[in-house]
Amino acid sequence: MKRIRIPLSASYVINLALMAAVLVFGNLIMSSGMVGRAQRSVILLVGIYMILAVSLNVATGYLGQLPLGHAGFMAVGGYAGAIFWKSGLLQQGPLMLVAGLLAAGLVAALFGVAIGIPALRLRGDYLAIITLGFGEIIRVAIINLPSITGGTPGLKNIPKYSTFVVVYACVMLSCIVIHMVMKSRHGRAILSIRENEIAAESCGINTTYYKVMAFALSAFFAGIAGALYAGNQGILVPSGFDFMMSINILVMVVLGGMGSMVGSLIAAAILTSLPLALQGFSDYRMILYSLLLIIVMVFKPSGLMGTYDFSMRRILGKVGTRILYGHKDEGGIAP
Amino acid sequence: MLFFSQLINGLQLGSIYALVALGYSMVYGIITLLNFAHGDVIMVGGYIALLVITSGVNPALAVLFSIVGCVILAVVIEKMAYKPLRSAPRISLLITAIGVSMLLQNLAQFFFTANARPFPTGAILPTSNIALFGGLQISVIALVTILVSVVSMLILTFLVHKTKVGKAMRAVSEDGGAAQLMGINVNNTISFTFAVGAALAGIGAILYCCRYPLVSPTMGSLLGLKAFVAAVLGGIGSIPGAMAGGFAIGLAEVLVTALGLSTWADGVVFAVLIIVLLLKPTGFMGRSIMEKV
Numbered sequence: 001m002k003r004i005r006i007p008l009s010a011s012y013v014i015n016l017a018l019m020a021a022v023l024v025f026g027n028l029i030m031s032s033g034m035v036g037r038a039q040r041s042v043i044l045l046v047g048i049y050m051i052l053a054v055s056l057n058v059a060t061g062y063l064g065q066l067p068l069g070h071a072g073f074m075a076v077g078g079y080a081g082a083i084f085w086k087s088g089l090l091q092q093g094p095l096m097l098v099a100g101l102l103a104a105g106l107v108a109a110l111f112g113v114a115i116g117i118p119a120l121r122l123r124g125d126y127l128a129i130i131t132l133g134f135g136e137i138i139r140v141a142i143i144n145l146p147s148i149t150g151g152t153p154g155l156k157n158i159p160k161y162s163t164f165v166v167v168y169a170c171v172m173l174s175c176i177v178i179h180m181v182m183k184s185r186h187g188r189a190i191l192s193i194r195e196n197e198i199a200a201e202s203c204g205i206n207t208t209y210y211k212v213m214a215f216a217l218s219a220f221f222a223g224i225a226g227a228l229y230a231g232n233q234g235i236l237v238p239s240g241f242d243f244m245m246s247i248n249i250l251v252m253v254v255l256g257g258m259g260s261m262v263g264s265l266i267a268a269a270i271l272t273s274l275p276l277a278l279q280g281f282s283d284y285r286m287i288l289y290s291l292l293l294i295i296v297m298v299f300k301p302s303g304l305m306g307t308y309d310f311s312m313r314r315i316l317g318k319v320g321t322r323i324l325y326g327h328k329d330e331g332g333i334a335p
Numbered sequence: 336m337l338f339f340s341q342l343i344n345g346l347q348l349g350s351i352y353a354l355v356a357l358g359y360s361m362v363y364g365i366i367t368l369l370n371f372a373h374g375d376v377i378m379v380g381g382y383i384a385l386l387v388i389t390s391g392v393n394p395a396l397a398v399l400f401s402i403v404g405c406v407i408l409a410v411v412i413e414k415m416a417y418k419p420l421r422s423a424p425r426i427s428l429l430i431t432a433i434g435v436s437m438l439l440q441n442l443a444q445f446f447f448t449a450n451a452r453p454f455p456t457g458a459i460l461p462t463s464n465i466a467l468f469g470g471l472q473i474s475v476i477a478l479v480t481i482l483v484s485v486v487s488m489l490i491l492t493f494l495v496h497k498t499k500v501g502k503a504m505r506a507v508s509e510d511g512g513a514a515q516l517m518g519i520n521v522n523n524t525i526s527f528t529f530a531v532g533a534a535l536a537g538i539g540a541i542l543y544c545c546r547y548p549l550v551s552p553t554m555g556s557l558l559g560l561k562a563f564v565a566a567v568l569g570g571i572g573s574i575p576g577a578m579a580g581g582f583a584i585g586l587a588e589v590l591v592t593a594l595g596l597s598t599w600a601d602g603v604v605f606a607v608l609i610i611v612l613l614l615k616p617t618g619f620m621g622r623s624i625m626e627k628v
Contacts, residue, residue: 066426118613125369129567130612132560133605140602243560247433254430286441293434294416301423 004320011313018312019172023165030164038276040164041232046272047167048228051174053252053264055221058178060250061259062187063214064194065120066128069135070222071245075238076111076138077104077223079149082158082230097161101170101224108223109216111138116215120208135246142238154237155230162231170228174221175261181217190214194259255296257303262310267303339471341593342586347477347546349585350484354539355562356569356577357491358532364508364572365528367425371432372412374559375439376533380405380540381550382447385454394458402537409533410526418522436556443552451551454544480542484578487535492574494531504528508572557601561588564608570621579619583607 006014030040056070081104090096119130142149149155181187189210192200201207230236252271256263271289278285296304355377362370383404387397416435420428456462460479464472495501503524506514515521543558544550561584569580584604591603611618 060426066429118609122612122616125363125367125571126567126612126616128369129564130609133564133609136605137602137609140599144598144602243556251430251433254426258424258426283445287438287445290434290437290441294431294438297423297427297431297434298416298419301420301427303427 004317004324006313006316006320008313011316014316015312023168023172026168027165042273042276044162044164044167044228044232046269047164047171048162048225048232049249049252049268049272050171050265051221051225051228052249053256053268054171054174054178054261055218055225056249057253057256057259057261057264058182058190058214058221059218060253061257061264062182062190062194063211063218065211065215066124066250067119067131067215067218068128068243068246068250069115069131069133069138070218070249071241071243072115072131072135072138073108073112073219073222074226074229074245075142075236075241076226077108077219078226078230078236078241079142079155080104080107080223081227082155082236083148085159085161085231086155086157092159097166100161101227104223104227105220106223108226109220112216112219113212116212116219117208120211120215132243132246135241136243139238139241142241149238150236152238154235156235158230158234158236160231160234162228167228167232170224171265174224175265178217178221179261186210186213251293255293255303257305257307259307260303260305260309263303263305263308266305337593341589343473343477343481345586345589346582347480347585348589349565349582350481350578351539351542351546351581352558352562352565352585353578353581354484354487354535354542355558356566356581357488357574358536358539359559359563360566360569360571360573360577361504361528361532363566365504365525366417366421366428368417368428368432369563370532371429371559372435372439373532373536374555374557374562375436375443376405376409376412376555377536377540377543377558378443378550378552378555379408379439380537381454381544381554382443384459384541384544385452385550388455388458397459398538398541401540402534405533405537405540406530409529409536413526413529418525436559440552440556447552449552451549451554454548454550456545456548459541460545476545480546483538483542487538488574488578491531491535495574500524500527561601561604564604568608568611568618570618573618573620576618576620583619 029035030043035043052070052074056067059065059067059070081100084100084103085096090099115131115134119127119134122130143152145151182190189200189205190213192203192205193207193210197207248271252267253264255271256265256267274289275285278288281288355373358373358376359370362368362373380401384397384401387400388394412435416431417428420431456476460476462474462476464474465478466472495504503514503519504527506517506519507521507524511521514524543554547554562581565580565584566577567580568583569576569578584607587603587607588600591597591600596603
C-alpha cells in the first residue's frame, strides 16, 4: 500500500499560497460592492471573534483552565490600541497600524501575566471565578477613569483601521503563531499540564511558568482582537466588555470543540453570523440561539468538532493517494 | 445612627445574597456545577409573584406560588438539561447552564418585554418603620428579610444534618458512586437538592423585589453573580459559609456605596473575593481537598 506524503516545506508553500489567495479574493469581493454594509460589518466581526475564540482556546482547550475574564483582556487591548492610535505618536499609516496592534497585544499580555500569576495558583472553578472577578474589575476601572478611557459614554473617534485584509491577516497570523507554539516543546509542555498537572510537574516541567506563558499568549491575541474591534467600531464603550462577552467567547470555544482550532473558527463564524441570518425571526432569535446551545451540548458534549484539527497536508495526501494509487489512505504511520 | 442604618441595610442585602448563595453552594457541592441559571430562576420567581399580586389574589399566596414555581422550574431544568450530561465533561455542563440562563432571560423578555415593571412592595409587607431603643428605627422589610433568612438557614441546617434525605445529600456530595452502592437514589437526591435551592431562591426573589421594587428579565444575572461570589467567599458547599459570605458581600457593597463610591461597588465586591481567595483559597469555611496522585 503506497501512500503519498506531502513534504513539510511544500505544505508550507501550499498553505501560504492558499491564505494569500483567500485574502486577495476576499478583498476583491469586499471591494466589488457585492456585499452590503451590514454584511461587511458582520464579516469583519466574524474575523475578530475568530481571533478571540482561537486565543481563548489556548487557555481553555490546550491548557485546560477555565478563564471567564477574556473580555477583560480584550478591553485592555482595545483601549490600549485605540489610545495609541489617537495619540498621534506616528504618522497615520501601516506603521501606526502595526505598532498599535503590537501595543494592544503587549499591554494585554502584561495584564495576562499580572493576573495570571496570582490567579493560576488556584485550580478549576476557583480560577474561573477569580478571572471573572478581574474581568469585572477591569470594566469597573474603565468606567471610573474617564480622563484616560472616556468613562461610560465611551472613547470616540477611533481611526478605522480594521479593513478586511487587516482583520483576516491577523486571524491567519494568530492561527499560525498559536499553531507553531503548540507544536513546539513549549506547546507539548502546555498540553501535558492539561492532561495531568502533577505528572507534568514530576517530569520536570515548570508548571507555573508554562501556565502563565499560555495565559499571556491567550491575552496577547485577545488584546489584538480588542484593538481590531476598536478599529472596526470607531467607538469603545465599557458595557461592551461585560461578563456576557467573556461567556460568548467561551461558548464559541466549547461549541466548536475544546482544543480544536478549526472548531473555534467555525463556531465563531456560525455564532457571529447567526443573528444576521435569523433577522427574519428577530423576536425568537435569542431564544433559538440559547436553545441551539443547550441542544448541541446535550447531544454532543464534546463540541461540534471534538478535538479534530484540520490539516491541509493530510487532506492533500489522502486525495493524492486515492488519485494516484486508487485505494483509500487508511492513515497510520508512514512507511 | 447613620452607621446603624447602614449596618441594617447591609445585613438586609447580605441575607438576600446568603439565601441565593445557598442555592449555588448546595448545587455545586453535589454535582460541582456552577449553576448559572440560578439567578434567572429568581427572576422567574419575581415575575410569578408580580403576576399573582396584580391578578388580585390574596398577596400572601404570591409567596407560595413563587416558591412552588421556582421549585418546579428548577427540577424541570435539572431533568431536561443537566441530567443527560452527568458523565459529560464539566465544562459542557457549565455551557448548558449558561444556555439555560440565556433561554430564561430571553423567554422572559419575549413574554414580558425588556422593560422593568414596578413591584408593589406594600402588597406583601408594610413599608413602615419600627422604633427601636434610643430613637433607632428599622424598617419592617429589613427586619423580616433578616429574620426570614436566618430562620430559613436554621431549617436548612436541620434538613441537611438531621434528616435522612439530608444524610443522602451529604453522602452524594462526598462520593456519588459510593452513595449509589449504598442504595441511595442519586438522581432523586440531586433533584431534591435543586428543589431546596430553588425554594430558597423563591423566598429570595420576594425579598429582593421588596428591597429593589423592580422586576426585569435581567434582574437575576448580577444578583446571581454576586450571590455566587458570596458562596465562593464563604467556602462553597458550606451553609454557615454561604451566610458569612453573603453578609460580607452585602456589608462591603453598602459600605462602599455609603462612602460615595457607588460606581466602584461592583469592583469592590470582586476585589474582596480575589483577596480572600488568594489568602485562603477555599474561602472562609470551605474544606480543602488534598489531591491524591
